[in-house]
Amino acid sequence: MPSKAKLEYDQLPYPTVIVVGGGFAGLEVVRGLAGKPYKVLLLDKQNHHCFQPLLYQVATASLGADSIAHPFRRTVGPMHNVAFRMAEVRRVIHSEKRVETNLGSYSYDLLVIATGSTTNFFGNEALAQEAMQLKSISQALDIRSDLLQDFEAAVDLRSEEEQRRYLNFIIVGAGPTGVELSGALAEIRRNVLQHEYREMDAHLMRIVLIDSNDRVLKNFSEKASANALRYLSELGVEVKLDLRVTDCGLGSVTLSDGSVMETNTVIWAAGVKGQPVPGLEGAMNERASRYEVDGSNELKGFPGIYVLGDIALMNSDEAWPKGHPQVATVAIQQGRHLVRNLLSRAEGKPMVPFKFVDKGSMAVIGRRRAVADIGKRSFGGTLAWLLWMFVHVIQLVSFRNRIMVLVNWGWKYLSWKNTIRLIIRPYVRKGTAVSTPFVAHE
Ligand SMILES: Cc1cc2nc3c(=O)[nH]c(=O)nc-3n(C[C@H](O)[C@H](O)[C@H](O)COP(=O)(O)OP(=O)(O)OC[C@H]3O[C@@H](n4cnc5c(N)ncnc54)[C@H](O)[C@@H]3O)c2cc1C
Numbered sequence: 001m002p003s004k005a006k007l008e009y010d011q012l013p014y015p016t017v018i019v020v021g022g023g024f025a026g027l028e029v030v031r032g033l034a035g036k037p038y039k040v041l042l043l044d045k046q047n048h049h050c051f052q053p054l055l056y057q058v059a060t061a062s063l064g065a066d067s068i069a070h071p072f073r074r075t076v077g078p079m080h081n082v083a084f085r086m087a088e089v090r091r092v093i094h095s096e097k098r099v100e101t102n103l104g105s106y107s108y109d110l111l112v113i114a115t116g117s118t119t120n121f122f123g124n125e126a127l128a129q130e131a132m133q134l135k136s137i138s139q140a141l142d143i144r145s146d147l148l149q150d151f152e153a154a155v156d157l158r159s160e161e162e163q164r165r166y167l168n169f170i171i172v173g174a175g176p177t178g179v180e181l182s183g184a185l186a187e188i189r190r191n192v193l194q195h196e197y198r199e200m201d202a203h204l205m206r207i208v209l210i211d212s213n214d215r216v217l218k219n220f221s222e223k224a225s226a227n228a229l230r231y232l233s234e235l236g237v238e239v240k241l242d243l244r245v246t247d248c249g250l251g252s253v254t255l256s257d258g259s260v261m262e263t264n265t266v267i268w269a270a271g272v273k274g275q276p277v278p279g280l281e282g283a284m285n286e287r288a289s290r291y292e293v294d295g296s297n298e299l300k301g302f303p304g305i306y307v308l309g310d311i312a313l314m315n316s317d318e319a320w321p322k323g324h325p326q327v328a329t330v331a332i333q334q335g336r337h338l339v340r341n342l343l344s345r346a347e348g349k350p351m352v353p354f355k356f357v358d359k360g361s362m363a364v365i366g367r368r369r370a371v372a373d374i375g376k377r378s379f380g381g382t383l384a385w386l387l388w389m390f391v392h393v394i395q396l397v398s399f400r401n402r403i404m405v406l407v408n409w410g411w412k413y414l415s416w417k418n419t420i421r422l423i424i425r426p427y428v429r430k431g432t433a434v435s436t437p438f439v440a441h442e
Contacts, residue, residue: 009083012039015109017342018099020089020277022049022072024328025309026114027397028335034079036339037346041106043099045088046136047071049397053328054405055134056177059143060184061418067404069137070397089115092279094302099277110304112338113280113291117272117310117326120289127172129430130248131268134177144420145427146265147185151193152423155200167205168263170253172245173270174211175219176363179228181269182209183365184418186235191416207237208261211270212244217371219325220361220378224371227380231365250429264429272326274311288313288323295353296341297334308334317355324356328395333357362388367413 002010014037019026022044033040051068058065076082087101098107119135121128132146133139147169154166169185171178185207193202209216209232215225216232216239232239240255245266247254254260273289283291283299290313292300297312299305309331313323324330334354341351360374362384370384389409396402411419 005080008080009039012081014039014081016041016107017110017112018043018106018108019112019114020044020099021114021116021309022046022075022084023052023114023116023309023331025116025331025335026112027075028332029112029114029308029338030076030079030082032336032339033342034082036081036343038081038110038342040079040082041108042072042076042082042084043087043089043101043106044072044084045086047073047086048137049075050137051396051401052135053392053395055137055140056181056184058137058140059134059181060147060188061144061421062184062412063405063408064420065137065141067401067408068396070401074398089277092277092305094279094305097304110306110342112306112308113277113299113311114308114331114335115275115277115311116331117289118275119268120271120273121268122271124245124248126248127245127266127268130250131172131266133268134181135272141425142427143265143267145423145425146429147188148421148423149427150264151197154204155197160201160204163200163204164206165251165262166264168208168261168265169206170208170210170245170261170263170266172210172266172268174209174213174216174239174241175269176217176361178209178211178267178269179216179232179363179365181267182207182232182237183235183369186232186237187366188418189236192418192421208240209237210240210243210245210255212242212256214241216241217363220363220371221373223378224361224363224373224380227371227378228363228365231369231371231380234369235366272310274313276311280305283307285313290323296351297338297354298351306338308338314354316353319358320356327361329359330356362391364388 016039019029019042030042048069048071054068057063072084076084087103089099089101091100098105119133150166154163157163171182189205216228217225244256245253285292291307293307293312293314295316297306299307310326337354362372364370368382368385370388371380372384393402
């Protein structure tokens with residue numbers, strides 16, 4: 001027998017809005033429509049929201065996975081007009097106004113697509129096969145395990161040459177993710193490797209950051225790029241610019257200048273592309289791998305379908321003729337804007353076009369080393385670092401997440417250590433049966 005709550009939800013006399021994806025954009029829509037005259041169904045293939053900007057801290061053992069994730073059911077539980085299904089949407093049948101998922105089919109009156117983006121290897125199959133990615137919690141945990149397994153393997157090796165292969169970490173892409181990851185790895189070398197892996201020379205660990213652009217943080221101001229480069233150099237990160245990774249095999253990468261670097265770990269942070277849903281191909285901009293939308297985020301040629309966040313390409317916002325950057329702030333603002341528009345629509349009022357309010361960009365390289373571009377001002381150091389922490393903490397979804405992150409950061413600040421260095425789920429590198437070498441001891 002269906003529960004009272006289910007009966008109440010099913011019988012709500014409102015139009016059904018299906019939201020596909022509970023990331024930054026989708027979750028804003030769900031929260032904004034809670035208690036409003038719409039029946040909302042959130043569909044996500046995961047059971048939790050993931051705060052991607054702090055994934056690199058999970059990968060480098062500063063934060064636990066549960067500090068940056070929040071179960072959807074905790075969010076929607078108190079919302080009587082919202083339901084959640086952990087389901088992957090596999091096709092949109094626009095003519096019948098329904099979506100097909102692994103759980104079955106759901107009908108909608110309005111559809112919101114906010115499926116975000118996935119890693120873009122720009123067609124390089126070898127990299128797609130070998131490189132590690134940082135787009136989800138499980139990928140962050142893979143990097144964490146790989147990193148720690150490499151340390152454990154290297155400490156017991158006799159030959160320095162072999163040790164180097166385990167301790168060469170190559171990060172491709174010097175955008176915020178690559179820069180933040182490199183800085184965090186350099187701090188691990190300085191604070192953890194040096195003190196807790198005493199039998200091994202910590203300086204054998206190399207962190208190499210590669211980018212095809214001529215400066216790090218290409219989308220930031222020149223001053224911020226220069227500051228970031230200086231911080232990275234101070235921490236001992238080797239930055240290689242104007243270079244591309246052309247090939248990647250088991251144990252090495254080849255660069256565009258022909259040089260080959262021995263490594264066990266390549267982390268790809270060099271680009272993303274939209275994560276489309278089959279059935280809406282007519283509105284896909286293939287070059288950008290994003291759906292073309294009008295000023296109110298409605299999918300071109302598909303009335304009643306709205307697309308938000310990383311997967312949306314809007315050219316009508318005058319300040320952003322090539323589309324908005326694929327960042328959380330755009331996704332959040334678009335989600336909030338759509339809620340306002342849907343509420344106006346329910347009252348028979350016209351929709352208003354979206355305009356992105358750019359509040360600036362920030363990246364953190366290490367303790368008291370961060371850069372911030374806010375309006376026309378660019379600054380670095382402790383002030384930028386504190387601002388970065390404040391902005392990230394207040395954006396976390398739940399109070400519990402905020403407390404956990406603050407406690408972990410406070411502890412790390414006092415102890416100088418990345419505390420969550422646990423190999424709980426060992427990482428088995430593709431193409432290898434075992435991930436650590438076996439050495440016979442006499
Ligand atoms: C490592 C990293 C660091 C970042 N740092 C920053 C930063 O510092 N500042 C910043 O502003 N931005 C940052 N970003 C970018 C930011 O996270 C994205 O722009 C933002 O997440 C986009 O929000 P979204 O709602 O479009 O998609 P997402 O937040 O990616 O959410 C998409 C959701 O859709 C779900 N989904 C996908 N396909 C399906 C399907 N077929 N069926 C059901 N569910 C599906 C996914 O499970 C996911 O929950 C970072 C991103 C990464 C990966």
